[in-house]
Amino acid sequence: MGEFDAIRPYADAEVPAVLARLLADDAFLGILTQFRFPRLAAPLGWLLKPLIAYRLRLEFRDVSSVAQLQTRIASYVDHTIERATDGVSYSGIEHLQGGQAYLFLANHRDIVMDPAFVNYAVYHAGLPTPRIAIGDNLLQKPFVSDLMRLNKSFIVHRSISGRREKLAAYQLLSSYINHSIRVDGESIWIAQAEGRAKDGDDRTDSAILKMFHMNRKAEPFAEVINSLRLTPVSISYEYDPCDQAKARELSMRAGSGSYTKAAGEDDQSIALGITGYKGRVHVHFGAPVDQGLDDSKMLAAEMDRRILSGYRxxxxxxxxxxxxxxxxxxxxxxxxxxxxxxxxxxxxxxxxxxxxxxxxxxxxxxxxxxxxxxxxxxxxxxxxxxx
Incomplete structure (x- = not known):
């Protein structure tokens, strides 16, 4: 077992077996049926699911790598984006060079679409898509974990409660991010803070910046950050499909001091975030950080300045x-x-x-x-x- 097997995305050699497992998963096929045939899914799901599975097996039968899979699904992603937006624009792509790996630190408004829009921007610019950090709280269903790890996602263990276990998880995460960028030459996307900014106030958690340095503590903080080519990304939605749900949660928190998610609430947020109307969307890539800031809180403030300035x-x-x-x-x-x-x-x-x-x-x-x-x-x- 490799050092990062518990959290890493799937490798090319694993793609055929995982695709086969996905296309035999009843829950996954049910989601696809509901998305494609919302009115017929309930009465005719028993008939439609095997037909969808058969069609997808034919379409993906020759896919044997992650790159092939992303190329094959690019048109579906583009179609989904076109249906739910009035257009996607991006700027700052000139800051990115082919053959270089970057650590993209982005504001966080939508569970799935934030990294999807970054992927959309770099893919259409002819650059490799990044590996995506995703919390294990969103991977409660096996098919979701398979689907995300097929699409270059790696797991951030947020549901661990013990102090030692948390420390070990962050150490592993730090090692993986550094290995991905410096050894594999693969870029990373990660949100600037845990959880979405439901109040629209995008702020960088300095603990995340400290985590990048954890497995290289013998080296100066600023040198480690510079070596990772830390790059601010601003993702701007004209309209947030989940704004009503966020307003409800914020109101309930203000009234009672707490908020407990209902079962399946994350799944509903994911679905609404993907399919709901967003108006226009803009993605801005800032220049990689090169200031040499040795303090994580000062660096967090600088990332805030850059991310907020790039917001449209x-x-x-x-x-x-x-x-x-x-x-x-x-x-x-x-x-x-x-x-x-x-x-x-x-x-x-x-x-x-x-x-x-x-x-x-x-x-x-x-x-x-x-x-x-x-x-x-x-x-x-x-x-x-x-x-």
């Missing part, structure tokens, strides 16, 4: 900020009408009012908060103010 603000963000009770009157935030054409602004106002109308009144402040926070953060940076 859409009309809805300014509309929400104008309604926000906690907006900062000292910030020079322009009126939205000064920034966007009338037709674009009119469409945004209509969609924003629809979302507000669908949100219970007591939860609306938390819906507004999600879209307003990026405006506050970006204009504080522009003004040279601390976040």
């Amino acid at each position: 603000l859409f009309p809805v963000h300014y509309l929400a900020y104008a309604m926000w009770a906690d907006r900062d009157p000292t910030l020079a935030v322009p009126n939205v009408a000064e920034l966007f054409p009338a037709a674009e602004l009119s469409a945004a106002k209509s969609e924003w009012q629809r979302r507000l109308a669908n949100c219970p009144r007591e939860q609306q402040p938390y819906l507004i908060l999600q879209y307003a926070n990026p405006v506050r953060n970006q204009y504080r940076i522009k003004a040279g103010l601390p976040l």
